[in-house]
Amino acid sequence: MIRQEGVVMETEEQKNFFFETGIYRPPSEGGSYSLLLRFTRNCPWNQCTFCSMYKDEIFSMRSVEEIKGDIDTIACLCDELKDISWKLGFAGEINKPVIIEMIERHPMLNVHQGFIMVLNWLIVGAKTAFLQDANSLQMKSDRLVEVLKYLRQKFPSLERVTSYARSKTLAKKSLEELKAIYEAGLDRLHVGLETGDDELLKIVKKGVTGQEHIDGGRKAMEAGFQLSEYWMPGLGGKSFWEQHARNTARVLSGMNPHYIRSRPFVPSPGSPIFDSYADKELQLLNGEEQLAELKVMIEELDVTSKVCFDHAGNYWRNKKGYLLFAQDYEGYKFPEQKPKVLSLIEEGLEAQRITPHNTELLRMI
Ligand code: SF4
Numbered sequence: 001m002i003r004q005e006g007v008v009m010e011t012e013e014q015k016n017f018f019f020e021t022g023i024y025r026p027p028s029e030g031g032s033y034s035l036l037l038r039f040t041r042n043c044p045w046n047q048c049t050f051c052s053m054y055k056d057e058i059f060s061m062r063s064v065e066e067i068k069g070d071i072d073t074i075a076c077l078c079d080e081l082k083d084i085s086w087k088l089g090f091a092g093e094i095n096k097p098v099i100i101e102m103i104e105r106h107p108m109l110n111v112h113q114g115f116i117m118v119l120n121w122l123i124v125g126a127k128t129a130f131l132q133d134a135n136s137l138q139m140k141s142d143r144l145v146e147v148l149k150y151l152r153q154k155f156p157s158l159e160r161v162t163s164y165a166r167s168k169t170l171a172k173k174s175l176e177e178l179k180a181i182y183e184a185g186l187d188r189l190h191v192g193l194e195t196g197d198d199e200l201l202k203i204v205k206k207g208v209t210g211q212e213h214i215d216g217g218r219k220a221m222e223a224g225f226q227l228s229e230y231w232m233p234g235l236g237g238k239s240f241w242e243q244h245a246r247n248t249a250r251v252l253s254g255m256n257p258h259y260i261r262s263r264p265f266v267p268s269p270g271s272p273i274f275d276s277y278a279d280k281e282l283q284l285l286n287g288e289e290q291l292a293e294l295k296v297m298i299e300e301l302d303v304t305s306k307v308c309f310d311h312a313g314n315y316w317r318n319k320k321g322y323l324l325f326a327q328d329y330e331g332y333k334f335p336e337q338k339p340k341v342l343s344l345i346e347e348g349l350e351a352q353r354i355t356p357h358n359t360e361l362l363r364m365i
Contacts, residue, residue: 044059
């Protein structure tokens with residue numbers, strides 16, 4: 001059973017199996033069936049106008065004891081599953097008879113959302129974990145180091161541990177602190193860049209400047225982290241598209257992260273920016289304009305990163321009606337595949353001129 005704030009646990013068994021997880025994780029972590037561990041709750045910033053994820057929630061820290069308690073609970077579940085597997089003659093393999101036996105022993109696991117997540121993680125080899133929620137680096141560094149060491153000690157099969165982080169937080173931590181966190185076992189950071197344009201960063205209340213994005217990202221890489229930066233094509237609408245494209249390329253080139261991931265902007269209901277869209281203050285780009293913006297950004301991008309379109313929001317199609325870009329998590333290696341991406345954009349622009357896509361529906365999702 002996942003423990004959520006305010007949930008009453010009635011039986012001893014429920015208490016024993018309770019651990020807490022949040023809602024959100026990057027698609028690449030879903031693709032690798034990562035173990036989701038909640039280190040903090042919600043977002044400590046929570047002001048970005050395009051974001052609706054935690055708007056009704058309040059940020060809170062979790063104690064080292066609480067997090068270690070969750071890790072212990074998950075470890076107990078794993079140990080019992082493996083015991084059953086050995087007893088049934090499956091040599092530790094987690095398969096259907098093992099899961100049935102486990103549920104017969106503990107029927108409440110049938111409705112335990114976290115149990116499925118743990119099963120999937122075990123079945124694929126228990127290799128990756130993701131720390132929730134929006135900025136685990138907000139924790140005091142010594143506490144984060146302590147729980148990371150504990151996590152790695154409890155689950156030695158882990159090959160990669162990832163978290164979301166804010167550039168501002170990374171820029172504020174010392175290089176020594178970041179190195180200690182990396183050495184304790186956090187390998188990869190996903191950071192929301194959104195744009196490199198200072199004017200637009202201010203308008204959307206990202207709480208960071210382009211230079212702080214560069215400083216935070218560079219420092220994280222110097223500490224050893226693999227860095228994944230998300231940008232939002234279309235965020236500036238018709239008024240800011242060009243400066244958004246050029247400054248995003250400039251800031252990303254100044255940082256040169258391992259991954260650059262495209263998350264096209266869609267005004268989401270519940271986010272402050274949705275009202276600007278509804279009031280027609282914000283004019284969105286159509287499909288052709290989005291690709292024209294993308295073309296400027298990619299042309300000016302001078303990096304050795306992998307550029308990824310690994311999200312359904314990258315909806316553009318080619319002339320045959322197929323998705324324009326591969327949506328895999330490793331993307332296109334730059335600079336080698338930059339010409340390929342530019343030629344795909346040209347193909348998409350041509351397709352848009354023949355059959356403009358109706359992005360109106362997409363905007364309302
Ligand atoms: S920092 Fe991330 S989670 Fe927090 S409000 Fe901004 S986009 Fe949303």
